[in-house]
Amino acid sequence: xxxxxxxxxxxxxxxxxxxxxxxxxxxxxxxxxxxxxxxxxxxxxxxxxxxxxxxxxxxxxxxxxxxxxxxxxxxxxxxxxxxxxxxxxxxxxxxxxxxxxxxxxxxxxxxxxxxxxxxxxxxxxxxxxxxxxxxxxxxxxxxxxxxxxxxxxxxxxxxxxxxxxxxxxxxxxxxxxxxxxxxxxxxxxxxxxxxxxxxxxxxxxxxxxxxxxxxxxxxxxxxxxxxxxxxxxxxxxxxxxxxxxxxxxxxxxxxxxxxxxxxxxxxxxxxxxxxxxxxxxxxxxxxxxxxxxxxxxxxxxxxxxxxxxxxxxxxxxxxxxxxxxxxxxxxxxxxxxxxxxxxxxxxxxxxxxxxxxxxxxxxxxxxxxxxxxxxxxxxxxxxxxxxxxxxxxxxxxxxxxxxxxxxxxxxxxxxxxxxxxxxxxxxxxxxxxxxxxxxxxxxxxxxxxxxxxxxxxxxxxxxxxxxxxxxxxxxxxxxxxxxxxxxxxxxxxxxxxxxxxxxxxxxxxxxxxxxxxxxxxxxxxxxxxxxxxxxxxxxxxxxxxxxxxxxxxxxxxxxxxxxxxxxxxxxxxxxxxxxxxxxxxxxxxxxxxxxxxxxxxxxxxxxxxxxxxxxxxxxxxxxxxxxxxxxxxxxxxxxxxxxxxxxxxxxxxxxxxxxxxxxxxxxxxxxxxxxxxxxxxxxxxxxxxxxxxxxxxxxxxxxxxxxxxxxxxxxxxxxxxxxxxxxxxxxxxxxxxxxxxxxxxxxxxxxxxxxxxxxxxxxxxxxxxxxxxxxxxxxxxxxxxxxxxxxxxxx
Numbered sequence: 001x002x003x004x005x006x007x008x009x010x011x012x013x014x015x016x017x018x019x020x021x022x023x024x025x026x027x028x029x030x031x032x033x034x035x036x037x038x039x040x041x042x043x044x045x046x047x048x049x050x051x052x053x054x055x056x057x058x059x060x061x062x063x064x065x066x067x068x069x070x071x072x073x074x075x076x077x078x079x080x081x082x083x084x085x086x087x088x089x090x091x092x093x094x095x096x097x098x099x100x101x102x103x104x105x106x107x108x109x110x111x112x113x114x115x116x117x118x119x120x121x122x123x124x125x126x127x128x129x130x131x132x133x134x135x136x137x138x139x140x141x142x143x144x145x146x147x148x149x150x151x152x153x154x155x156x157x158x159x160x161x162x163x164x165x166x167x168x169x170x171x172x173x174x175x176x177x178x179x180x181x182x183x184x185x186x187x188x189x190x191x192x193x194x195x196x197x198x199x200x201x202x203x204x205x206x207x208x209x210x211x212x213x214x215x216x217x218x219x220x221x222x223x224x225x226x227x228x229x230x231x232x233x234x235x236x237x238x239x240x241x242x243x244x245x246x247x248x249x250x251x252x253x254x255x256x257x258x259x260x261x262x263x264x265x266x267x268x269x270x271x272x273x274x275x276x277x278x279x280x281x282x283x284x285x286x287x288x289x290x291x292x293x294x295x296x297x298x299x300x301x302x303x304x305x306x307x308x309x310x311x312x313x314x315x316x317x318x319x320x321x322x323x324x325x326x327x328x329x330x331x332x333x334x335x336x337x338x339x340x341x342x343x344x345x346x347x348x349x350x351x352x353x354x355x356x357x358x359x360x361x362x363x364x365x366x367x368x369x370x371x372x373x374x375x376x377x378x379x380x381x382x383x384x385x386x387x388x389x390x391x392x393x394x395x396x397x398x399x400x401x402x403x404x405x406x407x408x409x410x411x412x413x414x415x416x417x418x419x420x421x422x423x424x425x426x427x428x429x430x431x432x433x434x435x436x437x438x439x440x441x442x443x444x445x446x447x448x449x450x451x452x453x454x455x456x457x458x459x460x461x462x463x464x465x466x467x468x469x470x471x472x473x474x475x476x477x478x479x480x481x482x483x484x485x486x487x488x489x490x491x492x493x494x495x496x497x498x499x500x501x502x503x504x505x506x507x508x509x510x511x512x513x514x515x516x517x518x519x520x521x522x523x524x525x526x527x528x529x530x531x532x533x534x535x536x537x538x539x540x541x542x543x544x545x546x547x548x549x550x551x552x553x554x555x556x557x558x559x560x561x562x563x564x565x566x567x568x569x570x571x572x573x574x575x576x577x578x579x580x581x582x583x584x585x586x587x588x589x590x591x592x593x594x595x596x597x598x599x600x601x602x603x604x605x606x607x608x609x610x611x612x613x614x615x616x617x618x619x620x621x622x623x624x625x626x627x628x629x630x631x632x633x634x635x636x637x638x639x640x641x642x643x644x645x646x647x648x649x650x651x652x653x654x655x656x657x658x659x660x661x662x663x664x665x666x667x668x669x670x671x672x673x674x675x676x677x678x679x680x681x682x683x684x685x686x687x688x689x690x691x692x693x694x695x696x697x698x699x700x701x702x703x704x705x706x707x708x709x710x711x712x713x714x715x716x717x718x719x720x721x722x723x724x725x726x727x728x729x730x731x732x733x734x735x736x737x738x739x740x741x742x743x744x745x746x747x748x749x750x751x752x753x754x755x756x757x758x759x760x761x762x763x764x765x766x767x768x769x770x771x772x773x774x775x776x777x778x779x780x781x782x783x784x785x786x787x788x789x790x791x792x793x794x795x
Contacts (some may be wrong), residue, residue, distance in 0.1 A: 052707050053100065060710070067388075072403065079113040086392050090204075115193065115195055117314075123187075133154055161181075173342075181319060184318045192312060193311065203239040204240065210480045249332055256310055267304060304556060366425075380723075401709070429506070432503075483542060491552075494566075496564045534548055534590070590607075597630035602632065630672060645696065673721075693706045727740045
């Protein structure tokens with residue numbers, strides 16, 4: 001997935017040229033918003049910095065979610081993402097970064113939602129935003145909950161401020177409890193809490209361009225009203241989601257648990273298209289600027305680019321005061337009001353306890369690594385907390401990340417096969433039933449699917465061939481990303497169907513998805529390069545050029561083998577024999593053309609596991625290939641002490657998992673694996689919150705996590721690696737590829753050896769391949785898709 005951004009960067013560098021329909025061949029309706037160009041979304045390209053951040057850096061250090069509302073919070077406490085009504089749908093808050101080398105990563109001063117304290121002393125009255133205080137400390141104090149605690153210290157004013165954030169599990173409300181503690185010798189004589197928001201409501205999305213809710217924000221206007229009876233600022237918006245042609249309404253409100261004494265509803269003074277009334281002092285002034293003097297003007301309504309602020313006094317007579325801010329989501333203002341009224345009767349401690357009980361139920365059957373390493377265990381737990389809280393119960397979708405920068409709020413079947421594997425492991429078989437049927441429904445069936453894809457106008461690769469899937473999907477089935485289809489995802493889709501049966505033995509579910517298995521396996525059987533027996537040249541793993549490498553061959557082999565197993569289980573002998581013959585032909589092609597210099601592709605990890613191409617002690621694995629795998633990742637674990645010899649990395653766990661399986665009885669190798677896992681948990685993962693992105697960077701002597709954190713796939717990979725390295729107490733790993741997962745399933749591991757016979761070397765526990773980039777056709781396609789609305793002017 002990582003190089004998906006690289007594929008789009010090519011298009012950004014050239015620029016957008018022509019217009020195209022957004023979802024269908026009919027011209028867009030008059031009310032449809034303009035489509036942002038990729039060129040406008042790639043401001044990072046022209047700036048110094050990591051190429052992996054071409055959408056702008058991810059400004060998320062912690063997440064709280066309840067499967068409907070998902071909130072991302074920066075290290076300084078700024079709310080940077082607010083997804084509602086579903087984790088894969090629209091981001092309802094305005095916040096866009098451009099470069100990690102600028103304040104706020106380049107976000108404008110009033111972007112996001114954040115808190116401040118208005119204080120009065122002998123020097124006068126002033127407003128201090130908490131995000132501007134130095135070195136805030138942020139933690140997920142409970143590994144099995146997603147309460148976020150951020151602590152601030154203002155020595156000059158003698159104040160300590162603690163903010164506790166959590167999305168309630170049962171209602172769509174994000175609560176922010178603010179506790180202000182005053183030192184005995186503090187010069188402060190009076191104080192108030194001020195809560196600011198720059199909401200930016202969205203009701204539509206653009207197929208193939210997941211960008212409207214972050215780089216097209218100036219197009220997303222709404223109406224904001226201060227409701228005096230509710231004592232809340234409520235934003236509302238109505239419109240049509242043009243990707244599905246359905247009417248949508250959304251409302252988000254901000255309120256206090258207690259009573260406010262001041263409010264302001266204004267425009268946005270920093271947006272490139274800001275109107276003069278928002279920029280200048282006056283009744284509709286931007287609420288951010290209006291709050292600077294500690295007095296809000298009290299305007300009640302604004303249409304357009306809206307901002308809002310509420311203020312409440314803090315009684316510090318006894319040295320401490322607490323107030324709670326609430327953000328509530330609903331379909332309309334009435335729903336928002338009901339949510340606000342409901343949570344006003346609750347204490348945050350009770351909400352947090354109920355949230356923990358919710359996670360306890362969802363993760364009741366989850367096995368955990370048996371280790372006393374607190375960081376390793378914390379990251380393993382964070383992986384599953386993130387996974388289950390971003391699951392969409394309506395469709396079964398699980399996004400790669402809630403982040404908008406990079407725009408990973410979609411479900412990739414490549415990632416999804418992995419998520420299914422873990423969800424089965426922790427007992428959510430019904431979730432996997434739903435997800436697999438959703439995938440089967442999304443599969444191209446050769447009935448004109450893809451003809452509304454703008455790629456068709458520039459390349460025949462735009463039509464998803466029967467038996468395959470588009471790059472990724474929103475939870476309603478709308479295609480999210482620009483790459484038409486990818487052959488490795490087809491292989492992982494087949495594995496997802498079979499692996500679920502291997503975990504559950506549910507013949508009915510396997511039969512229900514068997515038509516999808518047939519379509520995918522028949523395609524992979526026919527998609528052959530007759531010159532070498534490998535798969536046909538195709539898009540592999542988001543790479544920008546069609547190619548023919550181990551990154552496609554491995555998953556295709558895995559997919560065909562999974563199909564053979566499914567056919568065998570259902571007594572479909574003709575299918576079994578046909579697919580097995582093609583699988584074995586592909587095996588010969590891989591052996592002849594993709595092995596050299598003692599390894600497969602200079603140490604490819606996936607060919608060992610999940611593909612389990614040979615028994616783990618096979619000569620082509622046992623010596624030089626394992627060393628090549630380790631050599632590929634060992635420089636990572638030398639940083640930052642090595643001083644930046646390696647400046648970036650990602651997906652190290654993809655090699656640590658197979659090494660943990662293959663070398664679990666070798667103390668030297670075991671030390672290598674556990675050292676690598678601890679490095680991920682302590683260097684790549686964010687300190688305090690144990691959240692990690694898709695990539696890490698070396699920066700000024702430190703390792704920082706970046707690209708769409710929390711990245712569900714990276715975190716889940718770590719969880720599986722930790723299980724293999726630290727088997728749960730009482731679990732004896734199965735031999736071969738089955739390992740700990742097979743033992744936990746209490747099902748026999750099965751596999752295919754060189755001769756195609758079952759030899760117990762392969763269990764149904766595959767993992768996705770490393771993310772790389774898309775198709776050469778992506779460039780031409782993006783040029784066709786893009787429609788200009790003008791580069792955003794930054795203030």
